[in-house]
Amino acid sequence: MTKYRLRFLYQHYQAGTLTNLEHLEWKTLLADPNLKGSLEEIIDEGWYDFSEQEMSVMDPSHANQIFDRIVATPQQKAKPTFLWKPIAVAASILLIAALSVVFFTRMPSDNRGAYVKHTTHIKPGGNKAYLTLGNGKRIILTDLENGTLSTQNGLQITKTHDGQLVYTITGDQPSGGNDYNVIETPRGGQYQILLPDGTHVWLNAASSLKYPSVFTGKERKVELQGEAYFEVSKNKKMPFKVISSQQTVEVLGTHFNVNSYAEDKEARTTLLEGSVRVEPNHSAGIMIRPGQQTRVKLNDKINVIEADLEEVMAWKDNYFRFNNEKIESIMRKISRWYDVGVEYHGPISEEEFNGTISRAKNISQVLEMLEDTKSVHFKIEGRRIIVMK
Template identity: 30%
Template sequence: MDKNKFRNLFKRYLAGTLDEHERQELDVYMSLLDESDFSEAVDELVELEENRDFEKERVFQGILNRMDKKDESTTASSPHSRKMRLVQFGKVAAVLLVSGLLGLVAYQIFDVRQHMDEVISMQPAVSTGEIELPQEDALITLADGKQMSLDEIKEDTIYYKGLAITRLDDGTIVMKQDREAHFFRADEKHHFVTPKGVSLRLMLPDASIVYLNSNSSMQIYAAFGKKQRQVALSGEAFFEVAHNKELPFVVHAKNTEVSVLGTKFNVSAYNEDRQVETTLLSGSVEVGADQNRLRIKPGQQAVVHSSNTIQLRKNVDMGNVLAWRDGYFRFKDVSIRTIMADLAKWYPIEGVEFKAGSSDQFTGSIKRSKKLKDVLESIEQVSDLRFDIQEGRVIVMK
């Protein structure tokens, strides 16, 4: 099977530019398709066509029409073969919903025709309630207790006890310090906090860049960059560490210690998660937990469990890991529980109640700037799930 040819045909099919011969060729490819090939095609489509408005109903009807043609071409003398083809197609059946939310795909293992009928006939059932993103900004608490929000840091530089704090045009907060100043004790810490719905780009005194994700916090010692470069992280952050072979850069996150000299990597260590994930983009890092140590290479991920064991994952999808840094939720073959856990890290959801489960596996990208209500409605469009928002809680049902 020519996968590149299939991807091109599939992309053109959704754009409505296939001629009859190409439609027949696509039908042949679809009959030979497996789920991994389809998932890759959808991922590529989302990235290339994320700003394009697809016509949802035309896509739905096109899939149904293709199934009709398949039914007509199957003889009555081969019911078993017909059923097998339907099941095979059902394993990779997809409904794409863009409508401003990029793309979302739900995979289900049952008869495609039945699923398509349900999707087309259903109406969004998200309640009129909404969970709004907070209006808070990131907060900086200096080692002596002085607090300032990003709103206070406009065009002017704030000078305070040997520190110079500036906000650049792109929103980056730059912190510089007088190396000769001694207003703070070496063991005191400056504290950076991002509430839900807010992320922060920060330049540390050593010129390292930190992207702090929503609902996260990071502490740096007042003596950072002088005799050590150590930070403590809760939540998630992406680090672009300035090289300094004399002073290793160390991230402490729960039971994990990540040591580097200069590199780019992501650390996810939310309190509600059972593990700490360190993913390397470039360079080299050493991940430690108790007496265990593991050095990882670019494209690899070290997962530290609560037992201090370290698991190595190879060939990690960096696009998924770093989607938050670029302003997106990105999912690939994940359950609704995984999606709701990720949404709860961005939106101020007070709790999620599952009154119904689902075997659906979702793939797609959604902008984090969207309202929660819109995100949940997009999930309803491609599954049999319904959502109700009540007093800050999300109820998942059917």
């Protein structure tokens, strides 16, 4: 998990949200000679955070000055263009001479992204969502001012500045009935929600979560379409259940991710902490341990594998991470995040792709990274992506 942690700390460093302890951890990890492999991979990943002009003028001595300036000032917000060089210079085992070799041998070719380089940029997604209250009122959260959205039946709903919906119990709850709310993210959207029991949920693009305004009875039950990451508040007396089209996931209090998009034809549940029980709709369930992932297919067949946690959690940390992934699966993710259509001209590539890039990049930069493999090419027409071999 060290590389995952490195990337996490860097992202929060960029945003200026590191605590003093996290900043100290960040500098310590950068200087650890045992992280050579992870650091070199992050160097490769960082190529797509540079413009061609920046790559042409940057040299190791310049990078060294940049790194010295960054680590000298806690919580100083770094420019987003400097991803790999500060990390590279920090590792004492990566000598300046070696950096020079990496710089020139790994630089993308001049014809990189020939089909997409000069197209109109399609911007990435962001914090966008719609909230439907139990009384039928629909609220567009995207452009709404921060603050209290609704106060009724002893419950307050608040929108925060960081794209989060917070439910707070402020008084006695009514004894009769319970309203159900639905939060939906469109294609090109994501959102967070803090449920009344303290459970924290992150929703990926093109997803929805249905939940009661207050959890009552013997269980806490929500319904999911799409993908979400859950950090469930512990309550042994009220199990937490996530119901999707193909399965039910039951927990007492834990951290896990559920991917249940209809077009993916299987539901994937990945456990990061605690324990969960995954039960297909019409067959026996199974308990899994942290680091494992279940895959439930339409025929109710369930498989358990060791998960690539970095790949699973990349979306939550605002990255695409492709690990031996075919182009059709990759394009479904790109289509949902950038809200674009996808067409295939000619045979579809069977190549498996590997790589990591920030979801904050415009779509051209993501497609250029894939084109560098020479296995696939793209053409952008409006909001439509044409995929060719």
